[in-house]
Amino acid sequence: MKSIIPDSLFVRLFLLLFVILSISIFAGREVFIMLGLEHAPSSVHRDPFRLYTILLVRLGAVALTAWVAARWLSYPIKRMAKAAEELGNNLNSPNIEETSGPSEVRQASKVFNQMKARINLQMEERNRFLAAVSHDLRTPLTRLKLKAEKMDQQELQADIQEDINEMASIIDTTLDYLRGDERPETExxxxxxxxxxxxxxxxxxxxxxxxxxxxxxxxxxxxxxxxxxxxxxxxxxxxxxxxxxxxxxxxxxxxxxxxxxxxxxxxxxxxxxxxxxxxxxxxxxxxxxxxxxxxxxxxxxxxxxxxxxxxxxxxxxxxxxxxxxxxxxx
Incomplete structure (x- = not known):
């Protein structure tokens, strides 16, 4: 079941500060249960507008404090989310800065950069493997193609050439798929x-x-x-x-x-x-x-x-x- 109040860092901070403010207002004071203003203390009876104004000002201060604190606390999280998104599109994207923010954020940034380095290393090893496989597979195909060109029977030569071309196409397509998007293209x-x-x-x-x-x-x-x-x-x-x-x-x-x-x-x-x-x-x-x-x-x-x-x-x-x-x- 979805909550009526959205769950965000701002909302959580606002509720926390609101509770703190409420406690600070009522702590050490008498609490009056009033059926009407005629039963209230004289100070409240004299100026209820002042009481409501103070309450609204304090609520506004709580909201502003929560908003500023939420932006300040969420900035490193948003920075990591952006870096993760860029990593998905480009493995050569810049590393996250590891020297700013709280210690927990610095540690998370360091781990993220280490993960990115491992992914890049694996991609480099994969590319070297594919290059070697591509060379090893093409060499016998080239030899077969040269031998087929020297054959006297034209019909048989055409059949062999067709098979060789199909094998080459399969190899090219498979290697192309396995390489994936190793060099991201500019839009x-x-x-x-x-x-x-x-x-x-x-x-x-x-x-x-x-x-x-x-x-x-x-x-x-x-x-x-x-x-x-x-x-x-x-x-x-x-x-x-x-x-x-x-x-x-x-x-x-x-x-x-x-x-x-x-x-x-x-x-x-x-x-x-x-x-x-x-x-x-x-x-x-x-x-x-x-x-x-x-x-x-x-x-x-x-x-x-x-x-x-x-x-x-x-x-x-x-x-x-x-x-x-x-x-x-x-």
Missing amino acids: CMLDIGALVHSMVEDAEERGESVTVSGNANPIKLQPLAIRRCLGNLIENALRYGESASIVIGETDSNVVITIRDFGPGIPEDQLESVFAPFYRLDTSRNRNHGGVGLGLSIARDMARKQGGDIALKNAQGGGLVATLLLPKQH
Whole structure:
């Protein structure tokens, strides 16, 4: 059950000071239970307004003291909360100052900075591991590719080259996902409509069947991340639906981009599951189309890091609709 009075540092200090003030007023004094002012002592009867004025002034002083004390006490907490939020977006964010504030706050700041250092160390070790794995996996693929190019049978050579390219794509996609957002990108005002139209033109030049309509006002985004997000959604639509229809629009609070394909769709109970890393559908939509099951996971991750999200639904008449929501302010 929710409390009627909000629980905050200011409220707690106000109530504490109010109790102290009440005790100080009535301590050592007589307490009168009055049915009316005619029964009150003469001092109260003469000037009740003065009594109420003093009470209001004291309550105002209590409220002001509680407000100032709450701001003073909550500043280090807010500073740590801001540092934690920045750490979630950028591991290279500055450390918290460890020399200011009460001893408890200084100790908490020191522990926070130590945790941040351990996370950075683990990320560096992970990146070194991924670089080594990437090198070790690419070397045999390169040798296979060179051997395939020397083969005389053109049809067999084409099949081997296709398998090699698919293996390379799987390796690249997996390593890309595992690396994550190791170098945070700076946001800037981006014409999302122009970006989508340029990506559609690139797809058409490759012989893909893609249409686009609509537009939206520029918003603040990370250009490379949103291109990666849109690229995965468009590639997913073309891979499983062979063609894609894109519509760009906006509401008061969001830019809305819908990407529809004309494939077999996804079972209703798996529309959310397909966002899980390495998730593969055992349906006609997933047969003979390759992929490693990371495209949608990466796309949603990129969208959510910019305050947006992606939702899927089956279209009437067949196909899948992916809706990308990007907030105008975040």
